[in-house]
Amino acid sequence: MKATIERATLLKSLGHVQSVVERRNTIPILSNVLVEAREDGSIRLMATDLDLQVDESVPAQVSQAGATTVSAHTFFDIVRKLPEGSQVELSAAEGKMQVVAGRARFNLSTLPRDDFPVIAEGELPTRFELPAQTLRQIIDKTRFAISSEETRYYLMGIFLHVADEKLKAAATDGHRLARVTVDKPEGADGMPDVIVPKKCVGELRKLLDEVEGTVEVSLSPTKIRFGLGNAVLTSKLIDGTFPDYNRVIPTANDKLLKLDPKSFMAGVDRVSTIASEKTRAVKIALDRDKVTLSVTSPENGLAVEELAADYGSDGLEIGFNARYLMDILHEIEGDTVEVHLADAAAPTLLRENDKSSALYVLMPMRV
Known part of the structure; x- marks a missing residue:
């Protein structure tokens, strides 16, 4: 050579x-x-x-x-x-x-x-194309919620499936859920439900930075292949069943809080500075048109911050893991985030608005 x-x-x-x-x-x-x-x-x-x-x-x-x-x-x-x-x-x-x-x-x-071993692909009967930009969005808005718990290996990836004539991607670690819905691409009919492993997601995201145009996706129930210009990424899929995540998406949360995601995230970040590493819990007290964020730490003391917000329901106190909440807020691109609440123990729904392609669910913590 x-x-x-x-x-x-x-x-x-x-x-x-x-x-x-x-x-x-x-x-x-x-x-x-x-x-x-x-x-x-x-x-x-x-x-x-x-x-x-x-x-x-x-x-x-x-x-x-x-x-x-x-x-x-x-x-x-x-x-x-x-x-x-x-x-x-x-x-x-x-x-x-x-x-x-x-x-x-x-x-x-x-x-x-x-x-040198080569992954035998076999037949990859489902084939479709996705814009690179769409694939980047799917990954960025879901991968932070992928579980790293090996005992629940079926949660260690992004779940891709077709439902209601849409292509949906979901990830959850049991504490939070992220789901993105995009138009179903031509050729995705009859596609098997697949779980794309975390490592494949990471490598794919790196390669996508240099791809404009479309990505060719081919898959079977056990393998998936991405054609990215000069590069081809092939991966085995996770052999497991992803849970029915629709059951945890709340539909009757009647208390609506609207506020600026960037100032919300900055406030949570500031008060959580004193939170203990183990719990990282932040308490959120809701009142008419204001939100009070607070963290109490036995070692460090107390931190409180008030934020202006659009809220017209009854008062409510609820706790969240600060890191999880910030991960979600980081992915909200608009000027407003909608937080749909029920009570201090029920899952909370977050999204930009009802037209948004991405939706998030966060489990509360006791504070």
């Missing part, structure tokens, strides 16, 4: 693929990235952890086609430290890959290309 590629191009692509590789691996080949020089004048880079795989092709000058695998993190670190603007020459033979740029020369150990 012999090829020359521009450092910036190689670095960007390597950055995409090497982040899939786990730092500690019991199987040596999984620490490696596949480097394949092709006769069509491109270099293909690929990495996998057996559940997730990123495959990207970038333009290069190829004088001899061939392929090898080399330590992903080492290769990435070398390219990162090479002089800007340099041309990188790659050549592989007899168990070594040589990397040359300017006066720098590295001889790296390799493992055979034939040992």
